[in-house]
Structure formats: structure tokens, C-alpha cells
Amino acid sequence: MFLAPLGAKERHISLLWSEAVQLGNVSINISPLCGEGSIYVEDFGNTTLAHRLRDQDQTDRKEKRVAMATQTQIATEPKSDAVVEQKIQKLKELYADAPELGKAALENGLANIKQELAAISTTAGKQSAGRVGARQGKVSELTAILKITKDGAKRLRGLLEIMEGNFKGADVVGTLHDMRFVFLDNDTKLLFATAYDGEWDAYIDDFVTKIPTSMDLVFCNLEGWPGIHDPNIKDWLVKHQITADAWYVASPNLTVAETRRLERVGKALDEFLDKISA
Amino acid sequence: MSSVKVDLTEIQATILRPRPAPYFGTHVLLRVNDAEAGRAFLRRLTPHIDSAANWWNAADPWLEVGISYAGLEALGVPQDSLQSFPEAFREGMAARARQLGDEGVNDPKNWDQPYGKGEVHIGVSAFSESEEDRRRILSIAREQLEGFSGVSVLAMQDFGAQPGDLNPLGYKDGIDQPAIEGSGVDPLPGQGRPIKAGEFILGYAGESGVALPMPQPDILGRNGTFVGFRKYQSRVGAFNRFLRANGSTEEERELLAAKLVGRWRSGAPLTLSPEVDNHTLGADPQRNNDFDYSRDERGRQAPFGCHIRRMNPRDTKLTRLTDVNIHRIIRRGTTYGPPYDPNALSEADDEVPRGAIFLFISAKAMATIEFLQQEWINDGNFIGAGNERDPIVGLQEEGATFTIPKEPVRRRVHSIETFNVLRGGEYFFLPSLSALKWLAGLEN
Numbered sequence: 001m002f003l004a005p006l007g008a009k010e011r012h013i014s015l016l017w018s019e020a021v022q023l024g025n026v027s028i029n030i031s032p033l034c035g036e037g038s039i040y041v042e043d044f045g046n047t048t049l050a051h052r053l054r055d056q057d058q059t060d061r062k063e064k065r066v067a068m069a070t071q072t073q074i075a076t077e078p079k080s081d082a083v084v085e086q087k088i089q090k091l092k093e094l095y096a097d098a099p100e101l102g103k104a105a106l107e108n109g110l111a112n113i114k115q116e117l118a119a120i121s122t123t124a125g126k127q128s129a130g131r132v133g134a135r136q137g138k139v140s141e142l143t144a145i146l147k148i149t150k151d152g153a154k155r156l157r158g159l160l161e162i163m164e165g166n167f168k169g170a171d172v173v174g175t176l177h178d179m180r181f182v183f184l185d186n187d188t189k190l191l192f193a194t195a196y197d198g199e200w201d202a203y204i205d206d207f208v209t210k211i212p213t214s215m216d217l218v219f220c221n222l223e224g225w226p227g228i229h230d231p232n233i234k235d236w237l238v239k240h241q242i243t244a245d246a247w248y249v250a251s252p253n254l255t256v257a258e259t260r261r262l263e264r265v266g267k268a269l270d271e272f273l274d275k276i277s278a
Numbered sequence: 279m280s281s282v283k284v285d286l287t288e289i290q291a292t293i294l295r296p297r298p299a300p301y302f303g304t305h306v307l308l309r310v311n312d313a314e315a316g317r318a319f320l321r322r323l324t325p326h327i328d329s330a331a332n333w334w335n336a337a338d339p340w341l342e343v344g345i346s347y348a349g350l351e352a353l354g355v356p357q358d359s360l361q362s363f364p365e366a367f368r369e370g371m372a373a374r375a376r377q378l379g380d381e382g383v384n385d386p387k388n389w390d391q392p393y394g395k396g397e398v399h400i401g402v403s404a405f406s407e408s409e410e411d412r413r414r415i416l417s418i419a420r421e422q423l424e425g426f427s428g429v430s431v432l433a434m435q436d437f438g439a440q441p442g443d444l445n446p447l448g449y450k451d452g453i454d455q456p457a458i459e460g461s462g463v464d465p466l467p468g469q470g471r472p473i474k475a476g477e478f479i480l481g482y483a484g485e486s487g488v489a490l491p492m493p494q495p496d497i498l499g500r501n502g503t504f505v506g507f508r509k510y511q512s513r514v515g516a517f518n519r520f521l522r523a524n525g526s527t528e529e530e531r532e533l534l535a536a537k538l539v540g541r542w543r544s545g546a547p548l549t550l551s552p553e554v555d556n557h558t559l560g561a562d563p564q565r566n567n568d569f570d571y572s573r574d575e576r577g578r579q580a581p582f583g584c585h586i587r588r589m590n591p592r593d594t595k596l597t598r599l600t601d602v603n604i605h606r607i608i609r610r611g612t613t614y615g616p617p618y619d620p621n622a623l624s625e626a627d628d629e630v631p632r633g634a635i636f637l638f639i640s641a642k643a644m645a646t647i648e649f650l651q652q653e654w655i656n657d658g659n660f661i662g663a664g665n666e667r668d669p670i671v672g673l674q675e676e677g678a679t680f681t682i683p684k685e686p687v688r689r690r691v692h693s694i695e696t697f698n699v700l701r702g703g704e705y706f707f708l709p710s711l712s713a714l715k716w717l718a719g720l721e722n
Contacts, residue, residue, distance in 0.1 A: 130377075138659070172599055173598065173599045174596070174597050174598030174599055175598045175599075197598075197659060198652070198653065198657075198659070199652055201645075202649055202652060202653055203598065203599065203600070205486070205601070205604055205645075206599055206600050206601045206604065207599070208486045209485050209486050209601040209603075209604055210599055210600075210601050211599065229486060229487065229488060231488055231490075231491055253665075255659045256597075256598075257597035257598065257659050257660075257662060258659065258664055260597075261662065261664070
């Protein structure tokens with residue numbers, strides 16, 4: 001156990017942490033009780049709540065750094081050279097029989113690819129949105145391909161046109177980042193795709209009681225739509241949804257509500273700065 | 279007006295009967311080692327389980343019995359019947375840690391014995407108005423176990439109101455409950471309009487107009503419900519330290535304490551008494567819940583992220599489309615361990631086994647609890663509180679904050695910690711009285 005007097009600088013803390021980790025099998029706690037700016041290192045062994053909370057702090061801090069990395073693209077857990085080499089090898093194998101264009105792209109872009117692979121943090125991988133769908137941070141995707149009924153295409157197209165190609169009414173839902181309706185295969189199929197906040201399951205029950213007519217108005221044009229009130233509606237949706245294999249989100253921590261809040265705050269701040277700089 | 283009437287003679291008393299004040303009781307957790315013994319135990323216990331027919335007799339002590347999925351299996355319930363139960367219930371609470379956000383210090387691998395290992399099969403809870411009554415009803419329950427080795431007691435936890443009916447963090451709790459349509463129970467002011475019975479009891483229409491999926495066969499599922507049982511340990515030392523660190527006078531600390539919950543210690547809601555506590559208001563069930571947030575759109579009385587506003591947003595304008603009426607749940611809090619100690623300050627105080635075991639009752643308890651954990655407790659997006667979490671039952675991350683809206687500038691409190699740590703839990707099915715007889719009558 002040692003006590004290191006500490007300046008209040010973040011830099012000092014991370015330096016000490018990495019040193020301590022090399023000692024192996026230690027936990028770190030920055031305890032406000034020790035007085036400002038001290039840090040102590042303690043062995044594992046006890047299983048009191050206090051110790052578990054300290055363990056949790058340590059994991060949290062590590063995870064938080066990794067999570068922040070996905071936003072700012074600073075590598076904090078860089079992939080080791082060996083891992084990168086392995087991936088490059090695999091890429092070369094995959095592209096051995098690719099069209100010439102692809103092979104050339106791999107050759108010419110090798111340096112960039114190496115950089116990108118090295119920067120990928122270990123936990124920035126795709127998460128699950130719940131029963132189905134992919135998620136990055138707070139933002140999930142829903143992608144479905146649905147068969148349109150015989151006369152449904154005309155009706156659905158017409159409805160979307162009347163809406164001016166925009167579903168502003170979806171604002172009321174409050175969690176939809178975007179929503180797209182794309183007609184495929186001669187108007188026989190619909191690609192329905194949306195990015196939304198949170199878990200897949202959480203609010204479908206709320207749609208049933210709050211906006212049942214909106215759902216049925218649109219989706220009655222799809223083959224087999226059982227109606228939003230069907231007790232197995234979630235199963236039906238899962239059946240037609242395909243989880244994305246890759247899901248990139250620029251700002252995984254920005255929910256719709258948070259974005260709107262930041263817009264308001266940003267505007268107010270600008271006005272405030274205008275006033276004080278006048 | 280709906281003419282739906284809930285069959286009070288079939289549903290267990292605990293669903294409608296309010297917790298007495300003061301209250302005393304015991305939770306008993308049992309494992310069924312032998313199916314026949316388990317069924318025989320149920321057969322003997324069932325005559326002592328009160329129905330809700332005399333729900334107003336809260337003065338009479340009563341027993342409730344719940345069975346986990348592992349318990350239903352152990353009792354020899356047929357496979358197709360087992361499969362008809364909801365997935366979350368079948369998996370058990372420990373396996374739903376991801377959906378519940380039970381990680382870190384709340385991770386099931388850290389839970390107390392006997393939780394989280396699929397061994398808790400039957401939960402029997404006794405509620406009463408006095409210590410004597412508690413002992414009496416508990417010995418009745420124990421008599422039914424006499425002579426059995428096929429059913430073993432895994433754990434027993436006494437609970438009871440502390441002086442002044444306070445929970446371990448020093449608050450009067452359990453004030454707000456949903457009113458159930460067709461129950462015959464008159465709603466108290468502020469409970470909101472009666473919610474369709476099917477949200478709380480299986481076999482009746484829910485808010486969407488249809489009944490929720492019910493376990494089969496009919497006699498097993500109908501008039502039953504589900505219970506989420508969650509045992510929390512209250513870190514009283516940490517809580518008191520937090521108040522002291524963020525308030526320099528007794529008044530400031532008590533105001534901060536109230537801002538975290540949304541009520542003063544007496545139970546008086548901030549919305550009705552924004553500046554000082556009011557004990558007569560807090561003690562009066564006709565008044566202490568009679569409010570909405572229509573005059574507090576900016577959270578200046580009750581902060582958006584405070585506990586009661588999260589658990590029941592009422593008419594708060596939420597950032598996302600929500601039907602608050604389908605997320606209501608009946609809550610029975612049962613406090614255990616030494617009473618609230620305003621002078622507890624040390625980490626050793628945090629280790630004292632004292633806290634609250636919550637029973638959350640609803641026909642879709644698993645879905646509701648998981649929703650509440652994900653959306654209303656461990657996140658703040660729904661109510662404009664960003665990443666912030668419930669200050670009382672949220673699992674706080676490092677660097678967590680709690681925002682108190684006020685003029686001219688909001689106050690953001692740092693150093694908020696996890697004040698209630700999860701020590702164990704399970705999902706139970708609360709069968710109707712006929713269902714209990716059906717279970718007891720199963721054969722190998």
C-alpha cells in the first residue's frame with residue numbers, strides 16, 4: 001500500500017495508474033476521504049462492497065476511455081502490431097481472387113488500411129439493440145424488407161407524396177434519427193430503415209396505445225401485416241427485420257433529445273457571448 | 279364505465295392489500311428438492327393464503343406465495359405449460375442481467391446467497407401489523423413444512439417498519455401506487471385514473487384492449503400475476519457523507535435529500551411543499567400524493583431526474599412518445615436491518631446488512647422492470663436528464679452527476695454514488711388460489 005501525494009492534474013493520475021497496473025493485481029481508488037488529491041493502491045482480497053465499488057470504478061474508467069475513443073478517434077487501446085498483421089494477412093487472402101480493381105485498391109491503400117486497423121479500439125465493435133438490430137452507443141438501427149400488397153404500392157407512394165416525402169409527424173415519437181422508405185423490385189418490396197435511440201423492444205407497446213392509427217395507416221399496405229394490436233406484433237416485426245452486419249454511427253452518444261438540447265444550449269450560448277462581447 | 283370486475287376470491291391478497299402501517303413481516307425462500315414434497319407443501323399452505331376478497335382487512339396478517347420458473351420445473355409442471363411462460367421469467371432474473379443493467383457491483387456473480395443460482399424455487403412472504411402477528415402467521419407457515427425434507431428453507435429475512443415508518447435512507451416510502459380498474463379499491467387522490475386490470479392481473483383486458491399473453495393452461499394462468507423480487511442494500515454511510523459533502527447546513531442537506539427523491543423525509547412531495555417539509559401533509563394519504571407536474575414544467579420544484587418523477591412521470595412532458603399508464607407497477611417495499619442512522623458516516627456503516635427488498639407486482643412485471651431499469655432508472659434521456667441515473671436506485675458510473683434545476687442557474691451535484699446496491703433477486707409467478715390447487719394436484 002502506498003500513498004502518493006498528487007497534483008490535481010489528470011495527467012498525474014493516468015501516469016500513476018499505468019505504473020500501478022504493471023505491478024499486477026492492484027486496484028486503484030481516488031478517495032475523497034483521503035483528502036484532496038491523494039491516491040492509494042491496495043491489493044485485492046477482500047470482498048466488501050467498498051472493494052467491489054472500487055473495482056467497478058476502475059473498470060468504469062477503463063471503459064469510459066474506450067467509449068470516448070469511439071467518439072474522438074483517439075486510440076487508447078491500440079491494436080498491437082501482431083494483430084494488425086494478422087488482419088492484413090486475412091485481407092490479402094480474402095482479396096486474392098477479387099476483381100483487379102479490388103486487388104489494386106488493397107495494394108495501393110495498404111498503408112491507410114494499416115493505420116485504420118491500428119486505431120480500432122477493442123470494444124468499439126457492434127453491439128446488439130436487443131432482440132434484433134445493431135447498436136452503437138445509444139443509437140440502434142432497424143432494417144426490414146417487406147413485401148408490398150398488390151395495390152399497396154400505389155397507396156403507400158401516394159401517402160408518402162402527400163406527406164411531402166417527409167414524415168415530420170414522426171417527431172412525436174422523439175427517438176427517431178431518421179427513417180427511409182425505399183421501393184424495390186418494381187414496387188413489390190419495401191426497404192424500411194430507421195436509426196433510433198435505445199433498445200428495440202422498449203417502446204413498441206407505447207406505439208400500440210399512443211399511435212395505433214399511424215402505424216396501421218402505413219403498414220396495412222404490407223403483406224401479412226397483422227395490425228398493430230396483434231399480441232404477436234413484436235414477433236412479426238422480428239421476422240422481417242435483418243440485423244445490419246456493420247453499423248457506423250458518427251456520434252453514438254447523441255440521442256435525438258440530447259441533440260435538440262445541445263442545439264438550444266448552443267444557440268443560447270452564442271447569444272450570451274454576443275451580449276458580453278458587445 | 280367499465281363493467282370488468284376482477285375475481286377477488288381468486289387473486290392473492292397481496293396484490294390489492296396495502297402494506298399496513300406499521301408493518302412487520304418475513305420473506306422465506308425455499309428450494310424444492312422433491313416434486314411430491316413440494317406439491318404436498320403447497321397443498322398444506324394454500325388454505326392459509328388469503329385471497330383479495332377482503333382486501334380492506336389489512337389489519338389481518340397474511341401470507342403470499344410465489345414460484346420461480348426453476349420452482350415450477352421442480353414441482354413437475356408439464357413442459358408445454360412451462361414453455362408458455364414469458365421468456366424473461368423462464369430465464370430468471372440473474373440471466374437477465376444485461377436487460378436489467380445489473381452489472382458491476384450489481385452483477386449476479388456478486389449476489390448474496392442463495393440468489394442467482396436457480397435454487398430459489400418458492401418465496402413465501404408474511405405481512406402483518408405487529409411483531410406478535412408476524413410470529414403467529416410465520417409459525418403457521420412453518421408448520422406446513424413440518425415433517426418434510428423434500429422442501430428446504432434457503433433463507434429467511436425479517437423485515438419491518440422502522441421507527442416512523444422510515445426506510446434505511448430515512449424516508450417514508452411506498453406512497454404512490456396505481457389504481458386498478460374493477461378491483462373495488464377506491465383510488466386515492468393522485469394515483470391517476472384506474473388502469474385496466476389486465477396490466478396487473480392475468481386474464482383481463484389491458485390498456486391496449488386485449489389481455490396479455492397468459493401462461494397455460496387457463497386454470498394456471500388466470501388471475502395470477504408476476505413479481506419481481508429485488509433485494510437492495512442501502513449504503514447509509516455513503517448517503518450521509520454525500521449529503522454532508524454537498525450541503526453545509528442541516529437545511530441545505532435536507533433540501534438536497536428531498537431533491538434526490540422528490541419528497542421530503544416525511545413523504546410530503548416537493549411539488550406541494552417546495553421549500554420545507556410538512557409532516558401532516560406527509561402523513562395524510564388523502565393529500566400526500568394528490569399532485570401533478572403541470573405547474574412544474576421546468577423541474578424547479580421536483581427535479582426531472584428525482585426518484586419519484588422517474589418512477590411515475592405523471593404529466594411531465596417526456597422527450598419521447600410514452601404511455602405512462604402501461605409502465606405502472608405495484609410496489610411493496612419491505613425494509614430490513616437496523617434502522618436509519620443519520621450519524622452513520624463510515625464505510626463500515628455501508629457494510630451493515632440493511633436495506634429494502636422490493637416486490638414489484640404486475641401481469642408483465644419482467645417487461646416493466648426491465649423497461650424501468652433501461653429507460654427510466656439507468657438513463658435520463660426520456661426526461662431530458664441526459665446520461666444521469668436515478669439517484670436512489672440507479673447504478674452510478676464514475677463521474678455521475680445529478681442536476682437540480684433552479685434560478686438563475688441549475689445546480690449540478692457531482693460525486694453521486696450508488697446508494698442502493700443490488701444483493702439478489704428473482705422473478706416469481708404469483709398463482710391464483712385455483713392455480714395453487716392445480717399445482718398441488720399435479721402428478722409425476
